[in-house]
Amino acid sequence: MEMTSRIEMDEDNDNRGSMWDLDQKLDQPMDEEAGRLRNMYKEKKSSALLLLRLAFQSLGVVYGDLGTSPLYVFYNTFPGKIEDPEDVVGALSLIIYSLTLIPLLKYVFVVCKANDNGQGELISVDGDMYHWSHTHPCCHAGGTFALYSLLCRHAKIKTIPNQHRTDEELTTYSRSTFHEQSFAAKTKRWLERHVSRKNALLILVLVGTCMVIGDGILTPAISVLSAAGGIKVDHPGMSNGVVVVVAVVILVGLFSLQHYGTDKVSWLFAPIVLVWFLVIGGIGIYNIWKYDSSVLRAFSPVYIYRYFRRGGKDGWTSLGGIMLSITGTEALFADLSHFPVAAVQLAFTVVVFPCLLLAYSGQAAYLMSNRDHVVDAFYRSIPDSIYWPVFIIATAAAIVASQATITATFSIIKQALALGCFPRVKVVHTSKKFLGQIYVPDINWILMILCIAVTAGFKNQNQIGNAYGTAVVIVMLVTTLLMTLIMILVWRCHWILVLLFTGLSLVVECTYFSAVLFKVDQGGWVPLVIAAAFLLIMYVWHYGTLKRYEFEMHSKVSMAWILGLGPSLGLVRVPGIGLVYTELASGVPHIFSHFITNLPAIHSVVVFVCVKYLPVYTVPEEERFLVKRIGPKNFHMFRCVARYGYKDLHKKDDEFEKKLFDSLFLFVRLESMMEGCSDSDEYSLYGQQTERSREGLLNNNGNGNTITSYADTTISSVDSIVPVKSPMHGSMTVRSSEHVSSQTETDELEFLNSCRDAGVVHILGNTVVRARRESRFYKKIAIDYVYAFLRKICREHSVIFNVPHESLLNVGQVFYV
Known part of the structure; x- marks a missing residue:
């Protein structure tokens, strides 16, 4: 029996490749989780007393009106x-x-x-x-x-x-x-x-x-x-x-x-x-x-x-x-x-x-x-x-x-x-x-x-x-x-x-x-x-928000058009990072094509930021950001989806921009690590994946999340997607002593840091929504008068997102819905 176990262990060790090593690095218990495991027994003992305390405190919240x-x-x-x-x-x-x-x-x-x-x-x-x-x-x-x-x-x-x-x-x-x-x-x-x-x-x-x-x-x-x-x-x-x-x-x-x-x-x-x-x-x-x-x-x-x-x-x-x-x-x-x-x-x-x-x-x-x-x-x-x-x-x-x-x-x-x-x-x-x-x-x-x-x-x-x-x-x-x-x-x-x-x-x-x-x-x-x-x-x-979203979905730019522009996007790439805010969680928004069509320059790094609210009570801070790469690496284009629950608050002092860039840098490291663990023939020159899917490359069994890198075989959606964890906690970062950075990764991180030091500009769409001429009269009243009035008196996006005025750039557009 002992010999059999030893043979099985040896076979397991033989099968442990780079993917196993990477999984062990990433699949470490978080500090919070370790604390919960240590105090599980204590929780059970104190739960009755805590329940009484919470029942007492609930009186002031729940039962005042009654x-x-x-x-x-x-x-x-x-x-x-x-x-x-x-x-x-x-x-x-x-x-x-x-x-x-x-x-x-x-x-x-x-x-x-x-x-x-x-x-x-x-x-x-x-x-x-x-x-x-x-x-x-x-x-x-x-x-x-x-x-x-x-x-x-x-x-x-x-x-x-x-x-x-x-x-x-x-x-x-x-x-x-x-x-x-x-x-x-x-x-x-x-x-x-x-x-x-x-x-x-x-x-x-x-x-x-x-x-x-x-x-x-x-x-x-x-x-x-x-x-x-x-x-x-x-x-x-x-x-x-x-x-x-x-x-x-x-x-x-x-x-x-x-x-x-x-x-x-x-x-x-x-x-x-x-x-x-x-x-x-x-x-x-x-x-x-x-x-x-x-x-x-x-x-x-x-x-x-x-x-x-x-x-x-x-x-x-x-x-x-x-x-x-x-x-x-x-x-x-x-x-x-x-x-x-x-x-x-x-x-x-x-x-x-x-x-x-x-x-x-x-x-x-x-x-x-x-x-x-x-x-x-x-x-x-x-x-x-x-x-x-x-x-x-x-x-x-x-x-x-x-x-x-x-x-x-x-x-x-x-x-x-x-x-x-x-x-x-x-x-x-x-x-x-x-x-x-x-x-x-x-x-x-x-x-x-x-x-x-x-x-x-x-x-x-x-x-x-x-x-x-x-x-x-x-x-x-x-x-x-x-x-x-x-x-x-x-x-x-x-x-x-x-x-x-x-x-x-x-x-x-x-x-x-x-x-x-x-x-x-x-x-x-x-x-x-x-x-x-x-x-x-x-x-x-x-209703107006839905019609505007449908318009943006139908008019978003294809990846074929973006790739056809080349790495420079047909423009002068000036130092800096442009954060383009959009409501789309996928695809390139119409505001981007409108912007580069009317201006001769664009930032060296472009990040499409989508602040998205999900039908959940809250999104844990460590699962807040979902980062993707758009197009080849030399395009330096990314997408970052910031996910919130309906009770989460986008606060002024929550260092949103800093956390966004930390997640972006972590994405680059994880992407490089996964490429190092994959066969060289699985990616084309532009980061496209062959017909063999690589879904589920990395599984973090500690919290049930999957870190993946994949892209469609069609050129219309060349995205490398990695849900990354917020690097707020030290346990969530990959230890540099156990991961040797490739030259490509080092160069890209240095490039991102230099662009960040050059300046960050927040690009927001200042859209005017109008009903189409052939629309019915009640739609014209709803969109052209009521919705337009509400948009006029409500707060600007820059106020909601707490964007500083000195780094704000509004791009005007008219949507006919």
Whole structure:
């Protein structure tokens, strides 16, 4: 046996050639990975304690909005007088089962499982377990975008066709395979078959997104106004106008301080919300004990039937107020980017759910004996001895809920921008310590103006509540429809389970939706108007972006034309590097031919830079850049695709240009190493590969990525492609002592460095998009007027990419789409 093993080892050693040596050099554990292996046992031991800590921190992010609902639910349910005490029991029963069916069963135990690519997982950093952003309780990820991105990875439903097979090699890009005859495969083909279905799905996602933006306007308005309304209870003679002024002052201060970020105060959010839940739960117990413990019979659903039988149409329309008891539920899924599913579930089942049930039951017990106090039921039910401390806590909780919603709106705008569904706006990263803290100045002031207009215009919680309920129920309907597709395409559940979930959810949510329709003329029109305006902006921008991309794809320059120009490209090659920005991830853009046709010179090195957003939550920094060579080596032309997830931020201080060149230099080294390991007859003079494919030359088993070098046999796409890892970490660079550079490699690296020292110029296209003369009138209106106006008022590409003005060169073009 020993001899056999020795023979096998000798044979293996004989088979170890240069490729094996190269693989051993590249396939080394990263420092982070080695750290994770060393601390794996420690992670398991500390996971329970960490879960409790994350559950505590999730209170300040996820549950602020849901927790402040007791301030206004009963008033919006009974805007007039309570005629029958049994109506209070019936309303309480509806609240109990609404909280049970929607937040608890649907979101906590079903929707939360649809986290995008394992968002919320625990990771190890320097031996301790942390969630990547758990220390930052104020950044959100829109649930509808996470679901849409998940669907885009499992089906070709993305309307802008810029996918590439290398995208699927990312560690965060997970997808499932289908059996051809399965129901999931048939559904996938049905969605992919017609463009209209893709557009319908996109519009559905945009509607949900627009309603969430509406929440960013209505949540601060109703939360702050309801909290400020407590002043009148202690001072009955105070007019409602004073309360409105106080609320407006708080809102102005809240929005004006957004640009500072929340670094220094975010640690207070979770304690404030926890104290708030404990206080309202304690007050609820006190009121049940003092006023009427018989309200606990509302846990029987029979009182729901009696409530509707007794109330008729009025009872049905009162569901619009009951609906407010579950506002903020969508945050349960939207905030999975920051906390594990288990932490969100633990916080809800142990703290949030019981405290809310106690709070609503206590208010109901108070109203059984004080039916005339429904307007300020929450504040009037507070014992006099703790009134002002509770008022302060309520105001603080309302501000926390508002802050979380505002920041969520910023994040959703950022995600829409990444998916090409929103005009370019400036995104500011407000913290160097916490990932995800962003501030969007333009959106901030729009939200403030609209929020103040809603608060000062309606002046009371009732009409704002009607508007709020409309927005929330539409978001829930959108989530249900998207979750149905997730269950079919991603989870591949049995059709009975899909039907059960979808049917039950739609019955409950359509019931609420029918109730809020009765209140459209009483304030419910506000979110519809806001959503319609944002939907128009987002869809027209996406439509114009798609048409511009299609034009660039159809007019891109062939490689045959480039090769026909020769190494000098028919021009004078001046020292320096030209970074040509384009939206194309393949091919030579039309802007390049336009540039060299009108100018007699071009830089010695040309790099086509494509900043591309993928339908994934994030792209690891070490997988950010994908570098290719275009044409023969003596052309000195490259392509660099910078890949981002919809939550990644292109920051001003992230040294983008430096990392790009580091990746370019690393590409040259890897390419030289692979050529040294290959047979000399596998490449032609221009770097073309023969019919024998060399895909999969190098496999990095440590992270699942493949480093390849290949090119098509046709002259139209002579590309040498190597996904390179960011050389940020020392372990990612090839040790020079083990790799002897060839003279060609050394010369090229020296040439690139000299060109870089000579200067770098950023070349951006300043395009004007026009509809063709034969286009239909609605297309001309959309492109020539709406899209043109949006492009005029939005930020320039140079601002988004943080390009310095002294090295910027704009190339003007007119696209007729």
